[in-house]
Amino acid sequence: MATGDRITQLRPGALVPVPRDAADEPLAAQRLSDVDEWGRSEHARALTRRLYDPMYRYWFRVEWDGMEKIPDVGGALLVSNHAGAIPSDAPAIMHGIETELGRPVYGLAEHLFKAVPIVGTAWARNGGVAAHPENAYRLLREQQQLALVFPEGTKATGKLYKDRYQLRRFGRGGFVEIAMRSGVPVIPIVVMGAEESMPIVARSNSLAKLLNVPYVPITANMLLFGPLGALLYFPSKFRIKVLDPVHFDVPSDQERYSRSRVMDEAESIRVRMQETLYDMLRNRKSIWFG
Amino acid sequence: MGRRVLITGLGTFWGGRVAKALEADPDVEVIVGVDTQAPKIRLERTEFVRADQSYSILARIVKATQVDTILHTFLVVDSTRMSGRSLHEINVIGTMNLLAAAGGAGSTVRQVVVKSSTLVYGSNYQDPVWFREETPRTRAPRTRVERSLLEVEDYLRDFAEDNPHVTVTLMRFSNVLGTDIVTPISKALQLPGGLTPCILGFDPRLQFLEEDDVVRSIEFTMREQVPGIYNVAGDGLLPWSEVAHVCGRRLIAMPPVLTGAAVRPLEWARMELPPELLDLLRYGRGADNRRLKRAGFRYRYTSAGAVESFAEASRLRATVGDSRPTYKYESDVEAFFRHSPAVVRQPTG
Secondary structure (H helix, E strand, O other): OHHHHHHHHHHHHOOOOOOOOHHHOOOOOOOOOOEOOOOOEHHHHHHHHHHHHHHHHHHOOOEEEOHHHOOOOOOEEEEEOOOOOOOOHHHHHHHHHHHHHOOOEEEEEOOHHHHOOOHHHHHHHOOEEEOOHHHHHHHHHHOOOEEEEOOOOHHHHOOOHHHOOOOOOOOOOHHHHHHHHHOOOEEEEEEEOHHHHOOEEEEOHHHHHHHOOOOOEEEHHHHHHHHHHHOOOOOOOOEEEEOOOEOOOOOOOOOOOOHHHHHHHHHHHHHHHHHHHHHHHHOOOOOOOO | OOEEEEEEOOOOHHHHHHHHHHHOOOOEEEEEEEEOOOOOOOOOOOEEEEOOOOOOOHHHHHHHHOOOEEEEOOOOOOOOOOOHHHHHHHHHHHHHHHHHHHOOOOOOOOEEEEEEEHHHHOOOOOOOOOEOOOOOOOOOOOOHHHHHHHHHHHHHHHHHHHOOOOEEEEEEEOEEEOOOOOOHHHHHOOOOOOEEEEEOOOOOEEOEEEHHHHHHHHHHHHHHOOOEEEEEOOOOOEEHHHHHHHOOOEEEEEOOOOHHHHOHHHHHHOOOOOHHHHHHHHHOOOEOOHHHHHOOOOOOOOHHHHHHHHHHHHHHHHHHOOOOOOOOOOHHHHHHHHHOOOOOOOOOO
16 A cells, blocks of 8 residues: 555656556558458459449440439438349449449348358458448448448349339338438439349249248249359340439438338339339330340 | 556456556556466566455455455456356356455445457347447357356346446457467467468458557556446458468368368367357458547557557567566565565556
């Protein structure tokens, strides 16, 4: 105890103040890779863009309408319809926006992706993020990024060719709630052409249950090209239309939002997208040439 | 009057480090360390008491020394260090006894700081990238160490509720790397042959904390007496491949199926990959460290900085050998320096 007292008394007169907190300066550290906290790497993405560009330009011949509605800065939740056994719409949307606006797009997808070796890592390096509300909030609210989400989920990609362009239920409207909480607009994007790039003619439910995956498809591509068909898309013409952004005049950062309001907003967005799709289909003369 | 501090696990890496740091703090009047084993580093004024694994002696020590602060650094988070039974004994029963002592009648304890781990969040494919302190885990715990840490946290929550006059601080530390500490991850990054295991097709992002920041953060929460739960982890996440690259290692891929069986042969190389680490090498984990920053703590190292600090230390060690001084605790000698009237005591710090 005596020791303690002496120290306390000596302290004010000490010649050298003990610089305990002076060392608080954070030390800078070099990074070797450019993989960000979400797993996205701009290098990997640039390489993918270079490889994918011919496909985008000459295979699907993607045409955009209303790209200017996507902001250059600030967060926004992009919402799109989903199709194809291995969806071809997400890469096309992400590629288009990244090359046009020069800002990253994060694709929110099924968690299951992360559990698959190689695929999960490749997906993450190219901007894929598990669709967890916490992830979406951080991306949109705190980092003001663009996030792309497919509210229909696997219900859409697993649907048969005869159900093409029939939008499925938009989940439980979670995307609206996330946009409200993050204080960002929802920008609906309608894709036409993806349905025909890899149509599903049949499904095996028992095999899906066995493998513990959402669906096991038999696609027209597989029937034509054999196993190679899992990789080969049909060259359908893609048209992508951006609808007017939906702003919600509710305060952000609320614990929860009115369920009925959320469901109504989600349903009205779904209806708008469905009607736009019908409109576009009415004007489409050919699957292959638009 | 200065603080009177009791440190559990004085003989462990963290207990010793924290005690050493507190010795330099003139506001800390008394430091008592409890452990089953003697301290491994030289301490100037810390008093060491030997106890059994489950700390049954603790109530007496608390009463006798009238400590106001307990730093519980003795939770085992590395399951390769001991059997499941002693792990349970130390973590769960030890904490129970500790809390019983701290909350006993006439107890002078006003703050309890517990060093837990981000292992309590688990590591699973359904996880968010960042865990906040209140984010629930997505899968029930499967490993023994995770279960025991969750049990400890439950006890601590009850204790905090029953003892509102005590400041309870629960700190969840991320994976620690640094110049001295040895963990399963540091061992994996120092395996002979320049090879480091990874799981084929997975390149998870991991978060690290430098050992210096561990000690600083414990000191910080003690000094500022901040109550609540805090993640303690460096800024940013690094892919495992990058970590290996920084350390000059090549990766050797383990099969993604039956990984547990495939890594068994590594045990011959005294390299054990516990199940919680295999999960981590698959899915990674991130803990949001902003609450502690908001409380006023400033990290010195980012995740990348911690890896760099570790890599520098291992390069040095590879060149000049292990130069860490060995120290053996001799109770007579320590008692002489602390209590003999012949010793002229200089103020520390």
